[in-house]
Amino acid sequence: MRGSAGARAVVTALGMAWRASRGLTIAFAVLSALMAVLPVTIAWCTKLVLDEIAGGRPGAGVTAVLGAVLAGCGVLTALGPQIVQYVKDESGRRIGLVAQDRLFRATERFVGLARFEDPAFHDRIRMAQQYGGATPGMVVSAALGAARTAMTGAGFLVSLMTISPWMAALVLGAVVPSLAAELRLSRRRAAMLWGIGPVERREIFFGELLVNVQAAKELRLFGIGAHLRGLMNAQRRAANAERSRTDRRELGVQAVTGTTAALAAGGGLLWVLVSAANGTGAIGDVALFVAAVAGVQAAAGGLVLELVTAHQQVLLFGHYLAVLDAQPDLPVPARPRRAGPLRRGIELNDVWFRYSPDHPWALRGVSLTIPYGSAVALAGRNGAGKSTVVKLLCRMYDPERGSIRWDGIDLREMDPAELRARIGAVFQDYMHYDMTAAENIGLGDLTAMDDRGRIEAAARRAGVHDVVGRLPRGYDTMLSRIFTGPVEDGLKEDVLTEDGGGDVGVHLSGGQWQRLALARAYLRGERDLLILDEPSSGLDAEAEHEIHRGLREHRRGRTSLLISHRLGAVRDADHIVVLDGGQVAEQGTHTGLLACGGIYAHLFALQAEGYRHREDRNSDAPHDRLSGAR
Numbered sequence: 344m345r346g347s348a349g350a351r352a353v354v355t356a357l358g359m360a361w362r363a364s365r366g367l368t369i370a371f372a373v374l375s376a377l378m379a380v381l382p383v384t385i386a387w388c389t390k391l392v393l394d395e396i397a398g399g400r401p402g403a404g405v406t407a408v409l410g411a412v413l414a415g416c417g418v419l420t421a422l423g424p425q426i427v428q429y430v431k432d433e434s435g436r437r438i439g440l441v442a443q444d445r446l447f448r449a450t451e452r453f454v455g456l457a458r459f460e461d462p463a464f465h466d467r468i469r470m471a472q473q474y475g476g477a478t479p480g481m482v483v484s485a486a487l488g489a490a491r492t493a494m495t496g497a498g499f500l501v502s503l504m505t506i507s508p509w510m511a512a513l514v515l516g517a518v519v520p521s522l523a524a525e526l527r528l529s530r531r532r533a534a535m536l537w538g539i540g541p542v543e544r545r546e547i548f549f550g551e552l553l554v555n556v557q558a559a560k561e562l563r564l565f566g567i568g569a570h571l572r573g574l575m576n577a578q579r580r581a582a583n584a585e586r587s588r589t590d591r592r593e594l595g596v597q598a599v600t601g602t603t604a605a606l607a608a609g610g611g612l613l614w615v616l617v618s619a620a621n622g623t624g625a626i627g628d629v630a631l632f633v634a635a636v637a638g639v640q641a642a643a644g645g646l647v648l649e650l651v652t653a654h655q656q657v658l659l660f661g662h663y664l665a666v667l668d669a670q671p672d673l674p675v676p677a678r679p680r681r682a683g684p685l686r687r688g689i690e691l692n693d694v695w696f697r698y699s700p701d702h703p704w705a706l707r708g709v710s711l712t713i714p715y716g717s718a719v720a721l722a723g724r725n726g727a728g729k730s731t732v733v734k735l736l737c738r739m740y741d742p743e744r745g746s747i748r749w750d751g752i753d754l755r756e757m758d759p760a761e762l763r764a765r766i767g768a769v770f771q772d773y774m775h776y777d778m779t780a781a782e783n784i785g786l787g788d789l790t791a792m793d794d795r796g797r798i799e800a801a802a803r804r805a806g807v808h809d810v811v812g813r814l815p816r817g818y819d820t821m822l823s824r825i826f827t828g829p830v831e832d833g834l835k836e837d838v839l840t841e842d843g844g845g846d847v848g849v850h851l852s853g854g855q856w857q858r859l860a861l862a863r864a865y866l867r868g869e870r871d872l873l874i875l876d877e878p879s880s881g882l883d884a885e886a887e888h889e890i891h892r893g894l895r896e897h898r899r900g901r902t903s904l905l906i907s908h909r910l911g912a913v914r915d916a917d918h919i920v921v922l923d924g925g926q927v928a929e930q931g932t933h934t935g936l937l938a939c940g941g942i943y944a945h946l947f948a949l950q951a952e953g954y955r956h957r958e959d960r961n962s963d964a965p966h967d968r969l970s971g972a973r
């Protein structure tokens with residue numbers, strides 16, 4: 344990180360500290376200054392007391408005052424660090440809260456998906472999330488720490504100058520090269536830590552994978568635990584090797600600088616002792632010299648430590664600032680056009696889209712219409728571009744060429760929040776929220792979160808009401824395997840066992856989760872466009888039939904887009920668009936598409952044949968074998 348960027352990071356961190364708590368920031372700064380002058384004050388008081396005694400003129404008043412000051416300093420030396428630590432921690436907590444809030448506000452500015460689906464930026468977001476809350480506080484603390492040690496060092500140097508400017512120059516001469524060398528080392532260390540960052544993150548990834556509940560099945564079945572552990576250890580060995588190399592280099596440099604500093608201090612001490620012995624110097628000078636040399640060297644060491652910490656924290660803070668500074672991923676018009684409820688339909692005109700200039704085109708000149716009040720279906724092979732169309736319809740991305748219009752208004756001219764408020768959707772990769780069943784549905788429309796009637800109605804429609812009803816605490820059952828302790832505030836009572844007690848999480852099946860996702864979409868009520876991307880992929884045949892019957896009813900007279908590989912579910916759509924290789928390959932009604940004998944007819948025939956084969960096999964199978972299989 345360049346110097347100007349580092350300075351900006353420190354200023355931003357200080358600004359956050361100021362906003363988080365002025366009082367604590369002032370207290371932290373004042374206490375730091377106090378702790379900085381304390382060692383110098385003690386050294387001077389000790390020198391003066393010794394001089395008073397050695398000079399045979401211990402005036403009771405002066406000695407008593409010096410003694411009292413020394414006693415006060417002693418108390419402050421004992422209590423100061425604890426108080427500073429408390430203020431530092433408290434201030435760090437408050438800054439952390441402000442920093443975290445700012446970070447997540449910043450991520451809300453990314454109205455689309457591009458930032459989250461860009462691996463490099465996503466890595467930054469994760470780093471910012473991991474360190475962002477703590478780094479500003481640590482930058483502030485390291486900056487104040489560096490100022491404190493610099494003040495102490497300067498105080499001792501000035502003290503040394505009063506004894507002998509030569510001595511001050513000698514000690515400074517011994518300390519400055521060591522300071523410079525340490526700072527160079529610290530930059531190298533920071534660069535090394537930066538360099539091994541990806542290696543350490545891979546190590547963390549493998550470590551997490553080894554205990555990940557979702558990965559556990561495959562890990563065991565494929566027997567790949569040892570292989571992954573090997574990969575994890577390899578990352579650790581690579582990181583360790585880099586750290587050891589840096590440590591060895593530091594040890595060598597420190598041996599040289601430490602010896603030089605010790606020689607300078609030893610020579611100086613000899614000189615002060617000789618001066619005191621032959622009467623050209625005061626006895627108090629010896630005490631002051633010893634304290635000053637130790638003080639300057641300790642301050643130099645402390646300064647390096649604080650600067651190293653500050654440097655490393657500033658580097659980590661860089662991720663945070665990068666997220667804060669990132670431009671919005673999609674342009675949001677300053678004066679968006681109000682689209683209003685859908686009246687005519689949605690049109691894609693010659694839409695070209697790729698996820699980045701390095702990726703191939705996912706959509707190549709797609710033109711299609713979703714007329715108001717009709718049910719349109721998208722079909723096609725894996726990777727044809729169906730889910731990409733959904734992302735564009737919700738304006739998670741903008742087309743690179745062409746346009747998508749809502750009653751003639753380009754989506755780019757609309758407020759994305761207004762557009763999304765008009766859409767209900769079940770995505771292919773729908774979410775499992777580690778929350779209660781009611782919350783899992785209620786998140787579909789926050790206004791209904793506390794309206795149990797609406798939540799139950801949505802659940803009934805999605806065919807999941809009975810399942811939820813049988814859970815130990817019904818709609819208040821926590822659907823989580825992560826939270827197993829009592830959860831404070833907001834989140835309801837934790838997970839339960841079948842008998843209603845204990846703290847074992849309730850685990851729903853894939854199809855039951857899918858129905859909850861559907862209920863979440865239904866809770867949004869009468870939206871202008873309902874998008875269903877593989878809404879029944881995890882359902883059993885009976886449930887699928889039931890859901891599609893419900894969906895047909897729900898879709899009747901409403902505008903909807905259905906994506907499904909099960910062509911039996913697609914056949915009722917008013918209009919079917921078949922995508923292939925990011926292009927519209929064919930479109931029409933089910934009967935029309937079958938008649939034209941293209942991709943749709945081919946895929947439909949394959950599926951139908953699969954069912955026929957199964958029926959044939961079933962009818963051939965001996966009855967007892969069948970009943971045994973059941």
Ligand SMILES: Nc1ncnc2c1ncn2[C@@H]1O[C@H](COP(=O)(O)OP(=O)(O)OP(=O)(O)O)[C@@H](O)[C@H]1O
Nearest residue numbers: 460698702705723724725726727728729730731732
């Ligand atoms: N986030 C992404 N980044 C880069 N490429 C992507 C991304 N998402 C999808 N793609 C690519 O875009 C193309 C279209 O993918 P899309 O998910 O739209 O296909 P699909 O028709 O929905 O497939 P499926 O039937 O398997 O769900 C694919 O080649 C895919 O690899």
